[in-house]
Amino acid sequence: MKMQAAVLEQFGVPMPVHQINLQAPAASEVLVRTTAAPFCSTDWLGWKAMRNKKTPVILGHTAVGIVEKTGADVTGIKLGDLVVVAGTPQCKECFYCEIGRPDQCSSLLDQPEPLVGTQEDGTRVKAAGRVGAYAQYMLANQNQVWALKSDLPHSQLSLLGCGITTGHGAVFNVAQVQPGQSVAIVGLGHVGQWMVQAARVAGAGMIIGLDPVPVRRELALELGATHILDPTTSDPVEQVRNLTQGRGADVVLEAAGPELAVQQAVMMSRRAGTVVLTGVQQFEASINLPQLALAIHGRRILACQNGQSIMDRDIPLCLNLLETGQYRAGPLVTAEYPLSKINEAMYASGELRDLSGVLTF
Ligand SMILES: [Zn+2]
Ligand SMILES: [Zn+2]
Known part of the structure; x- marks a missing residue:
């Protein structure tokens, strides 16, 4: 399967959008068609080589989207679900998840960023934060995916997986x-x-x-x-x-x-x-x-x-605060961009012109 994705190849150089041959989802993975992904200031720093990123990599560590395929071991998430792919997983098996601190989950902080697929020339491309949201599709482990039910705009819901919970x-x-x-x-x-x-x-x-x-x-x-x-x-x-x-x-x-x-x-x-x-x-x-x-x-x-969030608990809680109007995401979404304008979104974030510029698909 092929998709378009913005790829960080060289620090400080605008990111090209490349065609990627996506891998098939592994047994525990979910294939999500991205609908909205916020450009996060963390990625501006990543692009400027101020994070310890290894290239080539697809940035973007949270998004919302629609489930298009699930691996054989995936439970609780089904085709067609609206999901948030969060910046921090909750594997429920590592030392940190077991002591109630999934914000330090080993699958995020102790393991290398996973491969997403290959470019046409065979270059292997990884996913930042195990998400790689600046792309038409994401391959995410089910421990990083939460199903939602909401009629709020996806651009607003996309803030749940990083900014809101933090x-x-x-x-x-x-x-x-x-x-x-x-x-x-x-x-x-x-x-x-x-x-x-x-x-x-x-x-x-x-x-x-x-x-x-x-x-x-x-x-x-x-x-x-x-x-x-x-x-x-x-x-x-x-x-x-x-x-x-x-x-x-x-x-x-x-x-x-x-x-x-x-x-x-x-x-x-x-x-x-x-x-x-x-x-x-x-x-x-x-x-x-x-x-x-x-x-x-x-x-x-x-x-x-990530606000020491326990996402199983805090995503529904924050969604309820959004749904009831106690939290307002609308004023924070200051612009929307297509994937082809990824670099405009990046400069608008880095130069403090956007609060949250959201890529919409
Ligand atoms: Zn973020
Ligand atoms: Zn864990």
């Missing part, structure tokens, strides 16, 4: 925000906007959104932020302390990436406050933090991959 999980699973708490959110990209919405649903008192981009701050206000701040005009740590009786926020959620943003996120939390770090600027980056702020001042610094 932002939702940072608030509910990791920080465990309590009603009335003050929450500061550093970085109002697509994950930050989901954190704003989740903090509102969690009943946070003050929700402070920080971002240098004016339209992102304005959208955060619309989605539930009570205060917005431009971190480039004056010291953001001081600005947050000024809003919180000089103490700092009860909870700070970081969704930016640069070392300075992480340091500021830590320092704008109050003593004994909670800080959740989700950003990664570069796969070899490290950060420096003051010891006093940690050990003596008792801050809890937590980290978060």
